[in-house]
Amino acid sequence: MYLAVNPSDELPLYRQIMRQIVEAIAGGRLKSGDRLASHRELSEQLVIAPLTVKRAYDELEALGFIETQRGRGTFVCASPPPVDRAGRLDHLRLEARKLLADAYLSGLDLGEVVKILKDADREIARGPRREKEKV
Amino acid sequence: MYLAVNPSDELPLYRQIMRQIVEAIAGGRLKSGDRLASHRELSEQLVIAPLTVKRAYDELEALGFIETQRGRGTFVCASPPPVDRAGRLDHLRLEARKLLADAYLSGLDLGEVVKILKDADREIARGPRREKEKV
Amino acid sequence: MYLAVNPSDELPLYRQIMRQIVEAIAGGRLKSGDRLASHRELSEQLVIAPLTVKRAYDELEALGFIETQRGRGTFVCASPPPVDRAGRLDHLRLEARKLLADAYLSGLDLGEVVKILKDADREIARGPRREKEKV
Amino acid sequence: MYLAVNPSDELPLYRQIMRQIVEAIAGGRLKSGDRLASHRELSEQLVIAPLTVKRAYDELEALGFIETQRGRGTFVCASPPPVDRAGRLDHLRLEARKLLADAYLSGLDLGEVVKILKDADREIARGPRREKEKV
């Protein structure tokens, strides 16, 4: 599985990793039972400290996305995290408002935001492109 | 104008304030020339340190959203700040992906997200609901 | 609030801290809204690395026992963690079996275990005694 | 004799095996002189590495619970191992406190825990239920 992090991003490295793994699960590129790269392996690949990757894994485990088996590795959980639907919906509504407010300030209207959303939908199914994101 | 902050939110207090004021301008609830509460007033209302509100106002002023007139108060600017359209679009695309990934994990699909977005659109025109916030 | 850790214990330090805080909440010695010592403070008091205390706090936050407010401190949550009652009961039954099996191997019977349990009940309400636990 | 292990459990595999055999002896389901499955047999049944089962057997033998007779197999010892009563009691007290703290957080009180304990007592005499375990 391909991952990329950007140290200049304001989002912490461990959260960038979390986000990409969660997106991969959401997008179907990681399925339950799949084995993740060991945190050491991934840290070499991303050229960051092993603990930083481990922290991402730890939090994902606390959230119920993945589980670890000592000496064997880390795996995508069979059961997607049990979510409180009402709470999630409230959260989504809040995020949707932030997104829209952002869009308005760029002079976009609702229709254009929906278009962007549809593009994003296609991207998530495909995974991130393998080029530098920005320096 | 009504504002609410949540000290437990990831987003810093001063940015929560900035976001709400910018949203209010975007939503048309604050118009150019409108007077904002003084930072002291607002700090009392929100039960936070005056410096925190001041910082929000300072940054909004630096961005060109509001301007202060010594001895008179703080006012919404006539001209909205010029925005870097390409940069904003990139940012929006990223946010859209986060929103979608969140939604997928709650079992929602693209269509449902679009529906939520349309609701949010109507809400922004009306302003935030007065939900309780933890102190 | 008083805490003590024992580096020789097989339970990791950060878990010893977690356990004591959770017990303090369960025992009523920490109430919702109470502020915990900062992780730096506590690390000095316990003579361990700040990160170790922070890790305990982080996991307690993930579990919903406490919440942090940047720049202000860490507080006991208003809402005790939402627990899946059926799942918790299963877990308790399993733990009860382990406890009993242990007891049998020491030649104790059910009645004696119940007695020990009642003693433990009194202790949790009081908090740990302020003496060295064992070296 | 029926055993089950869970690779995701905190407790190492070899200790899970040890615990279940010791419980079986404590519960009377294994009596002195009974023959255990060979470590190879058991490893196939549990779908884990043979070395892991061997380690469990080795440690149980070191503790005096079982003994191996070359070419014949592994058998439950006649004499149960002498236990350090004071140390065991301390350990039990600690475990009892953990159990209680867990219970309190689920909203149970001492009386209910005692009830669970009595149920567990009846179960140990019968052996574990054959619940599904993740692979």
Added chain:
DNA sequence: GTGGTCTAGACCACC
């Protein structure tokens, strides 16, 4: 002052 993040390096237990 507070919490948030990251690093480099160590040691251990398990499989």
Added chain:
DNA sequence: GTGGTCTAGACCACG
């Protein structure tokens, strides 16, 4: 090889 824990030290942003 894997994950699990801990340390000592650094830098940043927030209030």
